[in-house]
Amino acid sequence: MQRILIKGCSILTMKTGEKPFVGDILLAGQRIARIAPSIDETADQILDGKGMLAMPGLINAHNHASMSLLRAFSDDLKLMDWLDKKMLPAEARMTKEDIYWGTMLGSAEMIASGTTAFADMYVHMDAVAEAILDSGMRASLTRGLVFLEDDGGRRMTEAMDLIDNYSGAGDGRITTMLGPHAPYTCPPEPLAKVVQLARERRIPIHIHLAETREEIENIKTKYNQTPTEYLHEIGLFQDNHVLLAHAVHLTSSDIQLLHGMKGGVSHNPVSNLKLACGIAPVTEMIANGITVGLGTDGAGSATTLDMFAEIKAATWLQKLGHGDPTVLPAEQALRMATIESAKLLGIDHEVGTLEAGKRADLILLDLNKPHLQPIHDLHALAAYSVTGADVDTTIVNGQILMRHRQLLTMSWEEVHTQSAKRAARLVEGL
Ligand SMILES: N[C@@H](CCSC[C@H]1O[C@@H](n2cnc3c(=O)[nH]cnc32)[C@H](O)[C@@H]1O)C(=O)O
Ligand SMILES: [Zn+2]
Known part of the structure; x- marks a missing residue:
């Protein structure tokens, strides 16, 4: 089972009443295995979470x-x-x-x-x-x-x-x-x-x-x-x-x-x-x-x-x-x-918050940017200052779909070419 360890990120679990904290997140296969202030376990892949905010996708x-x-x-x-x-x-x-x-x-x-x-x-x-x-x-x-x-x-x-x-x-x-x-x-x-x-x-x-x-x-x-x-x-x-x-x-x-x-x-x-x-x-x-x-x-x-x-x-x-x-x-x-x-x-038992046992669907936001500093209130920052372009990493079901803004499950060049060609035909003369 593939294990991914995200180290030292700020974390918004979105569980009711839970305050943001800094910690590590261990993913095992398709699920979140553990979330804790510090996790010292081996993993196949370690993602540096410094300066990042992790939250549910x-x-x-x-x-x-x-x-x-x-x-x-x-x-x-x-x-x-x-x-x-x-x-x-x-x-x-x-x-x-x-x-x-x-x-x-x-x-x-x-x-x-x-x-x-x-x-x-x-x-x-x-x-x-x-x-x-x-x-x-x-x-x-x-x-x-x-x-x-x-x-x-x-x-x-x-x-x-x-x-x-x-x-x-x-x-x-x-x-x-x-x-x-x-x-x-x-x-x-x-x-x-x-x-x-x-x-x-x-x-x-x-x-x-x-x-x-x-x-x-x-x-x-x-x-x-x-x-x-x-x-x-x-x-x-x-x-x-x-x-x-x-x-x-x-x-x-x-x-x-x-x-x-x-x-x-x-x-x-x-x-x-x-x-x-x-x-x-x-x-x-x-x-x-x-x-x-x-x-x-x-x-x-x-x-x-x-x-x-x-x-x-x-x-x-x-x-x-x-x-x-x-x-x-x-x-x-x-x-x-x-x-x-x-x-x-109908999938709240599986996703929607970061907690052990749920599916590993989460994102890392890169806070090392002028419009995201300084950090006072992470909820306010995520709601009012973050834009989609600040997402650095996207993970679904334990699979990394984007890392450092590179799409990993598709060729953007191919998607770009195919969609431009097809879109032009759909609207011709309309
Ligand atoms: N037009 C299809 C069936 C509907 S699929 C979903 C439809 O919702 C339409 N749609 C997209 N956005 C909206 C919206 O905001 N309100 C109502 N319909 C929408 C969309 O154009 C699409 O045709 C057929 O004839 O079999
Ligand atoms: Zn609609």
Whole structure:
């Protein structure tokens, strides 16, 4: 079993109430073996942690990784125009190979900015899964289901094939969910069927909810309900583990409906800011016992998959929205990007904090930089000063995916060439 010893780093375990300290971390195989002020044991590889901050790898709870191919292609549009006029036509051209290289591009960015796991909803998910097996990342994968043009039969078959073929693959790095896309693309009958199937087979669900005012109006016109009421009436929150993306526009009675739900909400503040969706009621949801993690959404809208940008945006938006800088402090924002997101993916028993027995998913941040000195409060520094570019080393399941900013599981040159070529073809004439 490969043993890696990280010596003399500052450590944020993200365990509740645990103060930062300086120490050593021993990894054995896929897991964390020990964390202590000093560990004198032999190892196959010793990483010098001096001047570094170790923390759990960040977990991106809502992404469409292959949309990295559509980064900075179509911006400054309304969500529905962006989706209908730009994204869907470009996506219609995507082949399996495009999706593979798009996911590799997204993975390269995530690994390089400290993300070790993500939840993804897209198409050709077998290609996404193959990219994850190759990149070494951890992911919860979902075939997006829309039921507008047809009965969605082909999509359902693909969704179940993904679940049957890839759940647990890559030494448990891949998990799966069922992904009805959103209330406005899933009418009651097929949605109820998906919910029923998910309940019977105990499969978690990943769905977009209440992202824009247009969605609220649209669902009100169709069903005379809020999107949350619509999902509640179908029984989504009774027994299923549900990952809700966005949840920007919730009434206080919507929040009551979500109280006690299994799973929770991926808050995606950069995407919400950029598309002018609104400020999600994060503080209110947390006060009502709802788990809130953090995600980016696809790079097609967010334009970046840097979770450190989401941490900043999440806390700043709550402070601004409440006119109160004490709201959503640094440590809580970091928890949202780690252990709270892990809960949403249903993997908090394995990752999300640094502790012996958990999977070895962690990052080393290089603090030897002007914008990261001096060191007073490591939580504040990590939340407010660090950017993704400060990540020096990224480890998933005990495997080093990036060391001194060199990607080790892929050839960046190849990812660069493939993604540039394919992206150009996807957007030609659009
Ligand atoms: N369009 C696919 C199924 C959906 S996959 C996930 C979809 O989510 C879309 N998407 C990405 N970001 C957002 C968002 O913020 N809100 C709603 N949809 C999004 C994305 O363009 C992609 O089409 C099909 O016809 O089979
Ligand atoms: Zn999305």
